[in-house]
Amino acid sequence: MPVTVLLVDDEPLVRAGLRAVLETQPDITVVGEAADGASVIPLVRQLRPDVVAMDVRMPLMDGIEATRAVLRTVEQPPKIIVVTTFENDEYVYDALRAGADGFLLKRARPAEIVHAVRLVAEGESLLFPATVRKLAAEYGDRPGNAQARAVLERARLTEREAEVLRLMTRGLSNGEIAVRLTVGTETVKSHVSAVLAKLGARDRTQAVITAFESGFVTPS
Incomplete structure (x- = not known):
């Protein structure tokens, strides 16, 4: 089943890296990008992505508030993966509590990134039990x-x-x-x-x- 993805990160190089990884897959298409969480809701409504890969720390609206806003206001919201530099981060835990379907480290290998997107698109949670327990x-x-x-x-x-x-x-x-x-x-x-x-x-x-x-x- 084809999967569409919206990338949200304030670092252009991170977005470019994620796009390069995901678009090597014939069943995954990056349909849009945003540099801040404040842009997420209109883009989600316009593009209807299956998955949003969302940076957890952004200057205007962080990934936690953006996740809450999407789940609160968008009918049939997309799956949300928060992308983070550090897994042992209160921001990550708050994003999961807000309704994110899982998290992914920015240093993850390409195969892990692709697997994560496919997994949540299929309705599963990207759950790392040891890390969630620690958080x-x-x-x-x-x-x-x-x-x-x-x-x-x-x-x-x-x-x-x-x-x-x-x-x-x-x-x-x-x-x-x-x-x-x-x-x-x-x-x-x-x-x-x-x-x-x-x-x-x-x-x-x-x-x-x-x-x-x-x-x-x-x-x-």
């Missing part, structure tokens, strides 16, 4: 944790759904969870969908963050 341990102790606990309590997950959520926090794919639980992949997909719906989570990343911040799973 949650460092930056997740906030007043919002009470809200996360309330969300989890209201969700009333079944025993199997709770087990699936614990495995999600470890970064296991649907197939890996299926093997672990000795059930079919379609059964796991049903459980994951139920977990996301009950938690009100946009994707697996949001569900995992709720699991950490609520204390359902200890991030340390």
